[in-house]
Amino acid sequence: MSFIPKPVARHPGMLPNKIGLTLRDYEGSMSTLCAGCGHDSISAAIIQAYYELDMPPHRVAKLSGIGCSSKTPTYFLGGAHGFNSAHGRMAAIATGANAANRAINYIGVSGDGDSLSIGLGHLCHAIRRNLDIMYVLENNGVYGLTKGQFSAATDVGSRSKKGEANVMSPIDPVILALSLGIGFVARSFSGDKKQLVPILKAAIKYKGFALIDIISPCVTFNDHEGSTKSYRHTRKNQLPVLQSDFVAAGDQEITADYEAGSTKRVKLHDGGEVVFRKVPEDYDPHSREKVVDYIESHTRNGEILTGLLYFDESKPDMHGVAGTVDEPLNAVPYEKLCPGSAALKKMQAGLR
Amino acid sequence: MSFIPKPVARHPGMLPNKIGLTLRDYEGSMSTLCAGCGHDSISAAIIQAYYELDMPPHRVAKLSGIGCSSKTPTYFLGGAHGFNSAHGRMAAIATGANAANRAINYIGVSGDGDSLSIGLGHLCHAIRRNLDIMYVLENNGVYGLTKGQFSAATDVGSRSKKGEANVMSPIDPVILALSLGIGFVARSFSGDKKQLVPILKAAIKYKGFALIDIISPCVTFNDHEGSTKSYRHTRKNQLPVLQSDFVAAGDQEITADYEAGSTKRVKLHDGGEVVFRKVPEDYDPHSREKVVDYIESHTRNGEILTGLLYFDESKPDMHGVAGTVDEPLNAVPYEKLCPGSAALKKMQAGLR
Amino acid sequence: MSQTNDFAIRFANVNGTGSASANNLILRAIFRMGVPVSGKNYFPSNIQGLPTWYEIRVSKDGYMGRAAAFDLVIAMNAETYARDVRSVRSGGWLLHDSTWPLSPALKRDDIQYLGVPLAQLCNGLFDTPRDRVLMKNIAYAGVLAALHDIDIKEVDRLLEEQYAKKPALADSNKIALRLGHDYATKHFRCPLPVRLERMNKTGEHILIDGNSATALGCLYAGATVAAWYPITPATSVMDSFTAYCKKFRKDPDTGKNLFCIVQAEDELAAMGMVLGASWNGARAFTSTAGPGVSLMQELLGFAYYAEIPAVLIDVQRTGPSTGMPTRTQQSDILICALASHGDTKHIVLFPSNPTECFELSVAAFDLAERFQTPVFVLSDLDIGMNDWMSPELKWDDSYRPDRGRVMGAEEVAKLGKKFQRYSDEDSEGVTSRTLPGVDPRAAFFTRGSGHNKFGVYTEIPEEYQEVMERLSRKHKGAAGRVPTPVIRRAGGNGKSAPARVGLVSLGGGDAAMNEAVDRLAAQGLVTDYMRVRAYPFSPEVEAFLAEHEVNYVVEQNRDGQLRSLMLLDTEIPKSKLKSVPIYSGFPLAASEVVDAICKLEGRDLPAPGALANEKDTKRLQA
Amino acid sequence: MSQTNDFAIRFANVNGTGSASANNLILRAIFRMGVPVSGKNYFPSNIQGLPTWYEIRVSKDGYMGRAAAFDLVIAMNAETYARDVRSVRSGGWLLHDSTWPLSPALKRDDIQYLGVPLAQLCNGLFDTPRDRVLMKNIAYAGVLAALHDIDIKEVDRLLEEQYAKKPALADSNKIALRLGHDYATKHFRCPLPVRLERMNKTGEHILIDGNSATALGCLYAGATVAAWYPITPATSVMDSFTAYCKKFRKDPDTGKNLFCIVQAEDELAAMGMVLGASWNGARAFTSTAGPGVSLMQELLGFAYYAEIPAVLIDVQRTGPSTGMPTRTQQSDILICALASHGDTKHIVLFPSNPTECFELSVAAFDLAERFQTPVFVLSDLDIGMNDWMSPELKWDDSYRPDRGRVMGAEEVAKLGKKFQRYSDEDSEGVTSRTLPGVDPRAAFFTRGSGHNKFGVYTEIPEEYQEVMERLSRKHKGAAGRVPTPVIRRAGGNGKSAPARVGLVSLGGGDAAMNEAVDRLAAQGLVTDYMRVRAYPFSPEVEAFLAEHEVNYVVEQNRDGQLRSLMLLDTEIPKSKLKSVPIYSGFPLAASEVVDAICKLEGRDLPAPGALANEKDTKRLQA
Numbered sequence A, B: 001m002s003f004i005p006k007p008v009a010r011h012p013g014m015l016p017n018k019i020g021l022t023l024r025d026y027e028g029s030m031s032t033l034c035a036g037c038g039h040d041s042i043s044a045a046i047i048q049a050y051y052e053l054d055m056p057p058h059r060v061a062k063l064s065g066i067g068c069s070s071k072t073p074t075y076f077l078g079g080a081h082g083f084n085s086a087h088g089r090m091a092a093i094a095t096g097a098n099a100a101n102r103a104i105n106y107i108g109v110s111g112d113g114d115s116l117s118i119g120l121g122h123l124c125h126a127i128r129r130n131l132d133i134m135y136v137l138e139n140n141g142v143y144g145l146t147k148g149q150f151s152a153a154t155d156v157g158s159r160s161k162k163g164e165a166n167v168m169s170p171i172d173p174v175i176l177a178l179s180l181g182i183g184f185v186a187r188s189f190s191g192d193k194k195q196l197v198p199i200l201k202a203a204i205k206y207k208g209f210a211l212i213d214i215i216s217p218c219v220t221f222n223d224h225e226g227s228t229k230s231y232r233h234t235r236k237n238q239l240p241v242l243q244s245d246f247v248a249a250g251d252q253e254i255t256a257d258y259e260a261g262s263t264k265r266v267k268l269h270d271g272g273e274v275v276f277r278k279v280p281e282d283y284d285p286h287s288r289e290k291v292v293d294y295i296e297s298h299t300r301n302g303e304i305l306t307g308l309l310y311f312d313e314s315k316p317d318m319h320g321v322a323g324t325v326d327e328p329l330n331a332v333p334y335e336k337l338c339p340g341s342a343a344l345k346k347m348q349a350g351l352r
Numbered sequence C, D: 001m002s003q004t005n006d007f008a009i010r011f012a013n014v015n016g017t018g019s020a021s022a023n024n025l026i027l028r029a030i031f032r033m034g035v036p037v038s039g040k041n042y043f044p045s046n047i048q049g050l051p052t053w054y055e056i057r058v059s060k061d062g063y064m065g066r067a068a069a070f071d072l073v074i075a076m077n078a079e080t081y082a083r084d085v086r087s088v089r090s091g092g093w094l095l096h097d098s099t100w101p102l103s104p105a106l107k108r109d110d111i112q113y114l115g116v117p118l119a120q121l122c123n124g125l126f127d128t129p130r131d132r133v134l135m136k137n138i139a140y141a142g143v144l145a146a147l148h149d150i151d152i153k154e155v156d157r158l159l160e161e162q163y164a165k166k167p168a169l170a171d172s173n174k175i176a177l178r179l180g181h182d183y184a185t186k187h188f189r190c191p192l193p194v195r196l197e198r199m200n201k202t203g204e205h206i207l208i209d210g211n212s213a214t215a216l217g218c219l220y221a222g223a224t225v226a227a228w229y230p231i232t233p234a235t236s237v238m239d240s241f242t243a244y245c246k247k248f249r250k251d252p253d254t255g256k257n258l259f260c261i262v263q264a265e266d267e268l269a270a271m272g273m274v275l276g277a278s279w280n281g282a283r284a285f286t287s288t289a290g291p292g293v294s295l296m297q298e299l300l301g302f303a304y305y306a307e308i309p310a311v312l313i314d315v316q317r318t319g320p321s322t323g324m325p326t327r328t329q330q331s332d333i334l335i336c337a338l339a340s341h342g343d344t345k346h347i348v349l350f351p352s353n354p355t356e357c358f359e360l361s362v363a364a365f366d367l368a369e370r371f372q373t374p375v376f377v378l379s380d381l382d383i384g385m386n387d388w389m390s391p392e393l394k395w396d397d398s399y400r401p402d403r404g405r406v407m408g409a410e411e412v413a414k415l416g417k418k419f420q421r422y423s424d425e426d427s428e429g430v431t432s433r434t435l436p437g438v439d440p441r442a443a444f445f446t447r448g449s450g451h452n453k454f455g456v457y458t459e460i461p462e463e464y465q466e467v468m469e470r471l472s473r474k475h476k477g478a479a480g481r482v483p484t485p486v487i488r489r490a491g492g493n494g495k496s497a498p499a500r501v502g503l504v505s506l507g508g509g510d511a512a513m514n515e516a517v518d519r520l521a522a523q524g525l526v527t528d529y530m531r532v533r534a535y536p537f538s539p540e541v542e543a544f545l546a547e548h549e550v551n552y553v554v555e556q557n558r559d560g561q562l563r564s565l566m567l568l569d570t571e572i573p574k575s576k577l578k579s580v581p582i583y584s585g586f587p588l589a590a591s592e593v594v595d596a597i598c599k600l601e602g603r604d605l606p607a608p609g610a611l612a613n614e615k616d617t618k619r620l621q622a
């Protein structure tokens, strides 16, 4: 708790959603992050997304690693179970959680240190398994909680607060994920709630691993001149190439402001629809190679391409691949699990 | 030791090289791998490469993780120190070794399990650091030493000995490495010594991280019908698109069999030269994006593109980036390292 | 001296040559003749070409410990001839392939050489090199059948069962078998004095390895999620679990899996997955060996502190580090009992044979959920991968999992306030948990960071310590629920006075220990024997130790790890706890124990060779 | 009762508001007045907005332990007002910002309230919100200068030094300082009884934190490679090491680095890097905290078994798991001493203050190379991150690193045969090693798998055990080389008879322990005191324990981890070793020790408030 005013998402008088909850019911406890931290804006967007999707908070499980970013699950969805795990291990823990109960919704929150250094292996393998989760990577290009070391996401040439320039090639989680065969990958900016909320909604409803790399400036250690993850730099260089909307299953569509011809739409597994607005001529969010090329060419120019960059829901998720029963394993009655004494006796006849 | 005959590289009567050593002087103890294991052929190629480069064996340090592949450093360069480390940790250990002594040559040997599962994070970060090492990934698509589990390199659809088909997307170490900004990446086949030896030589002389992904069939657990890492399958689908030669600094070049026009040559830092023969029209081993596209399009067709696929020696290695002195740190006399009592006294004046 | 149904033989093979199935044939044939038998495999950490040994011990008295002397050795590996010749007991036999002459340097005067031209016989009959190698194995099985008077019909039946779907293969195997059998009958005086005779001591028994039994335990306990990373000697736990699940855990309606087994990217991930799944209310486990336990340390501390159930099967191998991956040891006791940084203590179970692998695995899940904490099952390579004769596994259909204190939606509703994770302590130090997805009022935050009894982050000393002290009480509380030690008193388990000397052991050493107790008694050293089955120690453990003037703690590690825990957790003075470390990497042999105890007791060592007929107490091992 | 030069004050701030530099000003000004002083910081595991406290203890007697009662509290955090008001000792003072009225609920009758309208004063003078917040801090420093009679010139000078390059800033700071000072002088009776008076007890001393001293130790020991992963409270070890290297380790000719510091991707990698570098002959180290130690377990076992030097600085924080990252504890003792699976034992050093952080870090490298094994330096957050008054660090220029038994090319040549890694055991159990790159005959294979004394892979029991037994001897051998305990006998360190009661402690608790010894003596309980400085224990440790009827082992963990090692490694009976666990997360305070010992001894507790003037023995801490 802090007495310095924080940007806590609070829209008083907000109307209840379809399940009778107001935005407030999607909030958590008060943030203890620095005033102005990008992570807080992301929490607000997450609150907004679940609220708009009319999801009961207790049907969501929130997992995270360790870091300022990983603290944020305390600040949203107070009605959901949370698991603030160990540094870098969230993807593995979420894999186990999902293995046990495929019926609830999973959100994983992590930082660039948590995901791209200590947790890199787990992240890559969770993508390979196509774990059904929305993985929110709150990327500030720095280790916030340990006070400002460079992370593996720091761009070459970006300067630390003390003025040192980073020299090592960064790991771009979007490119990495694409090389691992991911089906849903987006990049966004904590300061662009309009872009972010629909992406979150699509990611929540997506069946499989949905990675959202969100530039989320660290006001305390990485928001200065010379940093490429500052508010200024990101605002200046963000290129929101793909604007998408999410239309939930059964919802009325607001088609009003789409320019004809440039719209692409994809139906989700769950019935909802992603509507891409203003897709550039030479862009195809369904072609992995082209997406990679497109992103990299812009990255080379110092531009930060944002939006739902790649989408493909055709691959089965971890359970689809494994052939697990539809009902959550944690709810299967013991009687269905235990073969019983007769089977044991019979089986042992073969052990002589 | 084994009494079943093994393919141990032995060319009796071979002439001594420039430093007076015969091929035999580059051998190690007798292999204990299965007869016909691809890894043994790679060891033979490694022996050949160091022999041809006239390198004193004791100026090489051999490091590995755990696995059948990681055992092989015992079987070559008996005069070099070896470090058979822990599963997945070789890249990290090599980083420390190189930090301490930049003056000797490093070869790291690993398997697909060792590198792409438990050691994935270290591999990625060693690439980012541009550690000066030749990293030999002996890729059999399987965990050999633990008896045949699928690895992260197993292709979708490839079948285990028991007949099960793999369902998870593989990690292609070449694509992954390219996405991390690697400067030297090759793919080859243990059965193609002609292609492999020159690649190894170039990798040994390359300053920076040189990754060679070598398909190396496991005759015991992954050489059957239905496997995409069998001898048969690899022989059938290998597309040796880039044939390269390595001409050591000061050596006579044998230009005889190059077709005019299609040759590309690159000078190494060290004075040697890589000569690419028969480079396809649409291929440029210096353009990262194009290389990725080219590889992926062939991979999609089930073809295994081999050769020195990407080359760029412009990035400084770990020490170049860090600004370390040229002499190996382990050889700096203590007197140069200790600031002494006077400096301590002076410094403490500021602590009052 | 008759050695009917009481002898040991050793097979010296090259790994990767298919000898295992021939050796197993002999084992099973003996078993089917009703004679107690066990088989131990010594294999290299390699796939093909290195020496491997298999030992079969036939014991009418039911001793299952490792035999230390061999009556007959089957020398099929030229590379280890010298060693193998040496391993035959004086007066014993060496069976070798006489296709090639035996070097004179290998000649011993005190043993008999039985040469059979195995290769030559097989080369004549079989075409491919692979077949020749395989059939040579079956041929020596035939020779053994003749030498030891093993019922060849039993072997035939085993072959028929094995190749039920490939009768042609069964036939060619039978031919090879007869080849050896006939040669032996013709050339040697069969049977040898070391021979079989039908008994009826294997009824109601099975042959099984501990890892399969562990897997069955996990299956019957209702585990649905398993996460693992391959490692010797734990791999076959998961191989078996997978096989059993495929057989017993397909949803009858949909054919889909009532289980989810994940081959993780490493052991850190495997433990993470177990925690995620357990947190979510599934029974979940992992199986690993020492290196994996080292890698899981951080998350084990997390589970301890955040109070998440977890079952970890550690099939121990010889440490430290990579050590000898295919040799056995009991050297992960301390790292499991004290896993992770900070103040932590765990529950550890010590099965001693496949039956207990089965039973204690089930118990592990119950304890893990009851105490909301990791529970370790410390098996080892000897128990896990060798062939044990074991009483048939029994299952009580009335068993229902102890899920511990889990509140459902109604119970939370009844609270009338928001659920608090760590506040309603019971007499064992346990508090209630809830599962995700059940009810918004049930939500709480799981964290490895400092928290108070409400589960809320704290840095306030009293709040932090309150939880830590309860955790300590909880660990002590578990002492009342864990499996009690198995105690065998010289005077019977009645009220008689304790012996002067107590023997203490744990795990797979039990078979040899029981034999040692008998042998020591035969030599006049009366001992009581306690096998510890769990940490924290039940009160019975301390009581036993206190009763004896001296306790010899026999364990397969260098540093006396079990004894260390006893020093820390009981009031027994050090002088009463003597360490007997036997940690060669081989399973414990009774003679090692007898020798060590005699030495410590200042007694003469038993005369060599006198061992075989010293067995006058008859015990069938459970 | 005069409290001149003998009092404690506490600052209650909000973190991220820049209060640290104001608090530090006060600390240094007092130090410069020649009065012994120490400062302790209690900060949250968060970057901005949460409560943080800073405590300054002024002690003419040189006691550096945590103060348990506060004479004056500076309450600058509205959120913690209630707690802060409570923390003032009866008769003490509360300084608060009277810009806003204080809630009547916070009123106490037994303390005095000193209201200063700090915000109001500063808002009038400074423009930006940031400046206003910062200057408010300097203003309260001015108030304190007046209240405690701190020489304001000393503060001025400190400001001038700090802003040597920004004189304008120095000036505005001075203005803020005067603002507070003048207000206080005008409105309060200055100075208070709790006040300063110049002494000359800080000459030859410095103010330093343990992590800086550790970094200096590594620098002076000649470490060239460092690998680490950020973690509180170890991060500043590497920050300092980096800064010192930049200053002292630039090659004079080329300006290039005579060091290589790698920020690793995780702790597993960091330890791997240390091993690679040490194997290659560089002095290498890592610094981490508990979670990192857990993650390094596997490679620590590797280093133990393959015998590779390594230095690991563990700056302990409160466990288990993430625990309280910004609180102190001594709870990684067991995991360090026994790190990794299998039979392993390590060398662990326990510095108690910055001087020892410096000296024992150097010793750690010597021991690591001498014994070719990991050596742990167990510091903690209190030692590592707090401000200690410390005698100036001394360096002996004749020091040369003990590189242990490393053979060069000539020595290997003299062998006349291929070098064998583990065969030439010396009296301490150590064998020779060689470095890569030196000579082809020197080559050997480093492995974590079973090996014999030649360094060759083995699965043969005798060969394996031969090496294991030597490793055990080697660990025991280290007992003769590690730093001996520091013993303070009631009767002086001469030949007088030992006291009945022995006090035992380790690490950062030492400051409070020495104070407790004095206080207990003043109450009539005479004790001898031993501070253990290393594991394995030097013979002196056991001798001390044996001499005393009872030994109270005071340690900052729940489970008595040091005592556990004593139970395991000495012959001292349990009854003589009583555990005194004090593990709140705060540094040890003498009163906690006194209370606990009195309770255990069945004595009356000292009357509260009677503490301050019970200090009649005068000791300056080293």
Ligand SMILES: Cc1ncc(C[n+]2csc(CCOP(=O)(O)OP(=O)(O)O)c2C)c(N)n1
Binding pocket: A066, A067, A068, A069, A070, A086, A087, A110, A111, A112, A113, A114, A115, A138, A140, A142, A143, A144, A145, A146, A151, D229, D230, D231, D232, D267, D291, D292, D295, D322
């Ligand atoms: C095993 C382990 N190592 C190190 C730490 C210390 N640590 C805490 S957070 C953090 C990095 C956080 O960076 P990031 O994930 O980018 O999160 P941010 O704070 O920037 O949001 C580190 C290294 C830890 N908690 N555990």
Ligand SMILES: Cc1ncc(C[n+]2csc(CCOP(=O)(O)OP(=O)(O)O)c2C)c(N)n1
Binding pocket: B066, B067, B068, B069, B070, B087, B110, B111, B112, B113, B114, B115, B138, B140, B142, B143, B144, B145, B146, B151, C229, C230, C231, C232, C267, C291, C292, C295, C322
């Ligand atoms: C920490 C740890 N986990 C597991 C193992 C067991 N293990 C040994 S080798 C291996 C996999 C080897 O696969 P790969 O690297 O592909 O080598 P290959 O044998 O196929 O050449 C595993 C899992 C181990 N030694 N250490």
Ligand code: SF4
Binding pocket: A032, A033, A034, A036, A037, A038, A039, A068, A069, A140, A144, A145, A217, A218, A219, A220, A221, D047, D048
């Ligand atoms: S330190 Fe940076 S990342 Fe952490 S809370 Fe503050 S602004 Fe956010």
Ligand code: SF4
Binding pocket: B032, B033, B034, B036, B037, B038, B039, B068, B069, B140, B144, B145, B217, B218, B219, B220, B221, C047, C048
């Ligand atoms: S198991 Fe496979 S990888 Fe291992 S040695 Fe045999 S063939 Fe090679």
Ligand SMILES: [Mg+2]
Binding pocket: A067, A111, A112, A113, A138, A139, A140, A141, A142, A143, A144, A151
């Ligand atoms: Mg970050």
Ligand SMILES: [Mg+2]
Binding pocket: B067, B111, B112, B113, B138, B139, B140, B141, B142, B143, B144, B151
């Ligand atoms: Mg492999």
